[in-house]
Amino acid sequence: MSKGDTAANTLQQHLQQLSDAFALRLQEELPALGQSAERLLQTADPQEQVQQLQSLRDQLHKLAGTAGTFGFSSLGQRARELELDADQWLHTLQQEQQGLQAFSHSLQLLAKQEFQSDPKQMPAPQKAPLTKPMQSTRRIYILEDQLAIGENMRQTLNNFGYQAEHFSRIAELDAALQQQLPDALIVDVNLPDESLTGLQYAAGLQERLAEPLPLLVITTQNDFATHLEAVRVGAMGFFTKPVDIPQLENRLERCFSQQQGEPYRVLVIDDDRELASRFSLILRGANMRVEMLYEPAEIFARMRDFNPEVILLDVNMPDCTGPELAQIIRMNDEWLRVPIIYLSAETDINRQMSALIKAGDDFVTKPISDNALVAAVFSRAQRARLLSNALSRDSLTGLLKHADIKEQAAVELERALRSGKPASVGMLDIDFFKKVNDNYGHAAGDNVIRALANLLRQRLRRIDSLGRYGGEEFLVVLPDCTAEQAWGVLDEIRQRFAELTFIASGSEFSVTLSAGVASTADTSNSASELLEKADQALYAAKHGGRNQVR
Incomplete structure (x- = not known):
């Protein structure tokens, strides 16, 4: 007998052993299923019936999947049929309990719709989440009992372009929620002076709202149980202290982009x-x-x-x-x-x-x-x-990476040459950025970079392209935009950036930027030449005193 035949026989033997072991398991599991079915018939409470039927359905689903794998095809098929029967009965029981609520909800929907054709002939598909209109400033509520942590988070998120408010007690947050709902909620799990944990409070709040809020969780507990509880209350982000605020803001941006992004x-x-x-x-x-x-x-x-x-x-x-x-x-x-x-x-x-x-x-x-x-x-x-x-965007800023933004510059230059319309590019660089890292640490430097990225994203148009060109250097591509117009936009961003106040190690500081602009009117048909001219203009701004646009 060859080695291949021996290996095949060994594999077959192992498979048979597994099947035999499964057969022994069935001698216990099948009678247990029968007993569960008897208990179901003896149960009068509708809610308990639903729970028992859900458990039976789950067992049948598992049996249907495993039985065929182990060679018990007829058993698997029968389990699958019973699983479908259980689903139908479960649906019926739930309908009986929820029928009045569903009927009321359907009437409300009906009152809001106008049918122009027979709905029986033209059934409407279930729609994916629709995009929401763009908002200029996102409102963020923060529930954090430690004043210094909460205020630092509030200040940093405000620098990132949000309207953040910090609350140290649940009662304060509840009062604010009565006045206006935020666009997202950040909750600390650990609230020692409250009767509820942050997750317990968030769970109750989400149930009261007609539409759940995007929820991010911060905590000192990085264990599986806390992660699981966060998922169950609908959290879209989980961050352990000390919180990396640029990373947290990146997740916020992702939540909002999913809500109102471009159609797929x-x-x-x-x-x-x-x-x-x-x-x-x-x-x-x-x-x-x-x-x-x-x-x-x-x-x-x-x-x-x-x-x-x-x-x-x-x-x-x-x-x-x-x-x-x-x-x-x-x-x-x-x-x-x-x-x-x-x-x-x-x-x-x-x-x-x-x-x-x-x-x-x-x-x-x-x-x-x-x-x-x-x-x-x-x-x-x-x-x-x-x-x-x-894959294509920088993890810190969410902007395009170096290669992708250069490619976008080439695309826009080609489009401008075809259409005869102007296009411009701008190179921006944060002044004395090394001093920020040296004096306040790299975390503060990341906050500065993220703040500028968000300022660019909020001020520029949807048709514009933004990229992180290097460590503290950015490239913007502006279609249908002259050099004079680009200068005006970037100079406004320069002024607004200089007005931001950053906090690190108990100290406050401000930062400025320099920028260089070039347009298709200044070059032939080479994207590399266009970028080189913008870089030369940036160099002139740096050596001309910084905090200016050339």
């Missing part, structure tokens, strides 16, 4: 035009930007022009199959981050796995409900954008 871009590729159109309508109804592609040969141009964040791809297409097209897409390194979701009526798991192994990230089986389609695409798009930002 989805490319639907399907040779069935009617079906692609329907998918497009559903996704657009969920506030996504959608383009359709029927000819695979057009993929390169569409990927470059549209830059999709998710690709919805049919498997069976003539001339070029979905997996083949997915492999073509994956050959381009620029598109490796884009998730590919296959759409197909194929139910054979081996064929599905084969398609995913070649290239792809998910497999959705047709027919698919509208809600399921939105959920599948939205979750993938959300994750893809977070990953893309993490």
Whole structure:
């Protein structure tokens, strides 16, 4: 017998041993399931019935998954059928308990809607979160019983462009909440002078609100139980003391960008035009930007022009199959981050796995409900954008990294030359930044860098591009903007930055910046030349006395 045969036999023996052990487990678990079912029939309390049925459903779900793995396929199938039955009964029981509340809520929704067509013929898909209008200043409430920590956090967040307020007692925060709700809440877990912990208070508050607030947690307890409790009350960030405030602010910015970011871009590729159109309508109804592609040969141009964040791809297409097209897409390194979701009526798991192994990230089986389609695409798009930002953006400032902002400068220069419209770039550098690090520490230096990054983000337009060019140096790219206009904008930012007051080691200090501007009117067709001229202007500002724009 060969070594390969021996290894295969050994593996088979181990698998059989596991199956035998599972069979022994079944001798205990199946009777226990039967006993649980009997207790369910004897229970009169509806709430307790729901809890017991939820437990039974979870056990059946686990059994359905494991039984087939260990070779008990018929048992697994039967467990799956009973799991579905349990879901239906659970839904019925919950409906009976919540029917009046649901009915009242439905009437309220009905009163707010105007139907122009028969809703039975045109069901509305469940929508993903809609973007909110941009706000000039975000209001942040901080619950922190230690005065020095809370005030330092308040001052730093105000420097970052927020309107932060600090409260040391729950009663003070409650009074402020009665007057105006914040855009986000930062809560300390440890409140020794209160009857509630910060997380207990936050849990009660979130239940009272019609829409939960973005919640960040700060604490001295970096254990699993505290993390778990924070997740259960809906926390979107967890920070241990001493808190890295730039990192905390970065998480705040991420929370807000998820709420009101640009619509996700989805490319639907399907040779069935009617079906692609329907998918497009559903996704657009969920506030996504959608383009359709029927000819695979057009993929390169569409990927470059549209830059999709998710690709919805049919498997069976003539001339070029979905997996083949997915492999073509994956050959381009620029598109490796884009998730590919296959759409197909194929139910054979081996064929599905084969398609995913070649290239792809998910497999959705047709027919698919509208809600399921939105959920599948939205979750993938959300994750893809977070990953893309993490890879292309500086971790401290959230701005583009050196290579990405240089590339954006080249793109805007090319666009300006085509359109004949002006474009400008600005180089900004913090004056005497080394002294800040030497005198106040690197944490204070990070706060200064983050404050300037946020000031740029708030003052500049959505079409402008911002990047961290070096340690304390920034590059801004301003389309459709003359050198004189760019000078005016950057000089205003220079003045506002000089007015900020930073606190570190019990001392207050201020910082200034210098900047250089260049425009397409000053160069030929070279992005590197444009950047070089801006850098020379910055050098002149530095050697001309600093705290100025040249």
